[in-house]
Amino acid sequence: MTHIDPGPGAAAPPPRAPRYTSYPPATHFHDGVGPDRARHWLGRIAPGTRVSVYAHIPFCRRLCWFCACRTQGTLSEAPLAPYIDALAAEIDLVADALPGAVATAHLHLGGGTPTFLPPALLVRLFGLLDARLPRMPDAETSVEVDPTELDAARLDALAGARVTRASLGVQDFDPAVQRAIGRPQSFERTRQAVEGLRARGIDAINLDLLYGLPKQTAASLERTLELALSLRPDRLAIYGYAHVPWASKRQVMIRSEDLPDATARLDLSRRAAARARAAGYQPVGIDHFALPDDPMARAARDGTLRRNFQGYTTDTAPTLIGLGASAISRLPGGYAQNAPRTADWRARVLQGRLATVRGHVATRDDAVRAAAIERLLCAFRVDPGELADPALIATLTDRAARAWPDAVLRDATGILTIRPGARHLARLIAMEFDAYAVSPDRHSVAV
Template sequence: MGGETSNVIPLVSSARVQQLSAKYDLRLPRYTSYPTAPHFNAGVGPDQYAAWLSELPAGSPASLYIHVAYCADLCWFCGCHTRVTKRYEPVADYLEALLGEATLVANHLPGPLNVTHVHFGGGSPTILTGDDLQRTMDFLRERFGVSENAEVALEMDPRTATADYVKSMVKAGVTRASIGVQDFEDKVQKAINRVQPMEMVAQVFEWLRDNGITDINMDLIYGLPHQTTESVIHTVDRALSLKPRRVSLFGYAHVPWMKRQMRLIDEATLPDVDARWDQYLNATARFEQLGYVAIGLDHFAAPDDEMAVALRDGNLHRNFQGYTTDTAPTLIGLGASGIGYLPQGYVVNELDINEYKARIREGKLATKRGIAISDDDRVRRAIIERLMCDLAVDVAEIARAHNLPEDTFAGEVAQLDDLEADGVVVREGLRVTMTDLGRPLVRAVCAKFDRYLKMGEQRHSRAV
């Protein structure tokens, strides 16, 4: 495997990308929503959310996100909203609150929706017992109108998976599994407190496929302690030998001032910015060399996977879970920190688990903040989504689709002069296309259409 990695050459110069990322200061949103989360506010609370729910037509298309906010072990790299427990009682207590929230939300709807996607995230959703997982799905089917053909996706921790648990997943109706791997190198795994040999992961793949779950995703991370470009490519090679349908490749964000467990990571072992760019660009090249289709910034899919098909057809979308084939205009988020969107706007639940449970037991929705969206937000969101998904956008076409003059955003397109001069984009009238060099810098282009960013100059994580 080592001999193969030396032949991988990044599609563009990492030094050039680093130079441009510094120039354009890529501390920008990841644009999983627009407006982005830092602009959500307390003006949208339980009463507003209840009103929005009541306006959804019965039978309208929707998706569900269920946040299971517990894990069995603490991963030092993790930035998720979660708690660690070795006992099941806190998990069971939290689940009752979550089901209570589901009842409250459903009671505000005029009737059951038509749910075509269900996603269990966390935390570690597989911390739920098999019986509780099945009970939860039965509960959601009864109250929300989950379609018989719905995609039900579950994030898995391979360290706690068993053959019997996979059978429980099948009984619950799970159709897609997403396995957190991060890296296959033993030294890296020990440095992030996430030890799971490749043999363990391969065994989970085998159990899933033996039980009919063949749509399997895998999550990888670059920028972790002790990682090198060669080791990241080695991990990519080993991951793809298992033939996952989709893979995400995220950059580790080291924010010990926000997540205390990250203080346990030795900062001296972290790759610098140049090394991170090398890892990202070489890994991306490796995925494509091995036949996977690059999806936007950080996803890859088998050529016949429906996500790759959606990209080719121009139907790819982006939400809080990243790139998706889900086209529903409504996402109901359940659980502490659960986040959702409706045609009227975005909502986020209380982050603190105890406060979340207290609100639900008082019979109140757990909505903490959100934002109502305007017509201007909707058209800008459409432009940004197409850039993030297709790496190209016809601004005039989107303006027409929203009954606006074609040149409505001509001023924003004109602001791309420097980016075009640097080879990041190509403009043909009001059509903007990212170059190969520009792919990692797409957020800098999206930012030109972000009215809120210009107003508040809110800063976010760097690109890598």
């Protein structure tokens, strides 16, 4: 494996690495997992189990060039109602496969643009979910929000649906950067969205920013951060832009020559982190920041922080039920992913069958390595004594220490700790725990 110097003088292009929102990464899923296996796994979920539910809304009125998510553009609202009809059918299929009622502890609507749905469809979707996969009274309900697709009626629908947290996509407020990524969005529009949410009791606000964007400079990112911090969000996610035009064709609209080089990208990351800390935000993992009294900051302090397909989370439920085109479920036996194309997914569920087309059957080795990688990315520390196979993990921490002598410390008991100045290398170090072959050209830049 090619390593990079963790110090501030690093100039060589950093290698690519999985984001490890699952283990193994979805690039290792295969078509040996289908509807029958997914149904069997659903049948192993005991009645009353706390679960998480994710519903994917793939539609966007505009396709931002930077985005690598499974989305599709439409200027018309015509596809939306048929999509919710198909979601209704899938919700019934999933609920019927369960041996009894489950308790939804976390519900997340992602996309795409969930707030592209008209208010009546938002209300209907929440009603469908509550009828078959009912939320617990204290469930966290979060929705990804595009401030340019949010009006008073949609705000009222979100509040009426007991949404507790909103995650607003910002990326960057600089007009030149916005033109370069195909996403015009004024600060004023974003501010109005935040105020509208808070006025309706949706007080938990997340803002998502990106560093490493085309035309982005230290000065422009500083200005974006100042504007974002003026809204005093509870959480800031400051992700590194993943330029993967071979996987997301729309990214060909972004010129590689307009992107910061490796040295500038690392500098942007460090500047953003320093500014968030100076504003009173606690670092959480490799790319999140939270106010000290936010549940995510508390989870980072008490060791309960977790990582799933939405990134860092306070969600400790072992089961995640994914609904909609391309959605991934984490079930008792492994991972199950729905057909990625909306038409294929819809045809399957309307025919009365689960839409699973690929996945992964989990092994004991997977579970042990997954736990180690999660602890490394959440706490920057792996203790073999806390995991199910201490001997295996001790061997792996030894391997990581040998591979990254300047980035990690390993004590006599095998506990591995990433040095504070090298935490941006966590994804690369996590690869030492990965038993699957990692193809560099299938993943994003790791720093």
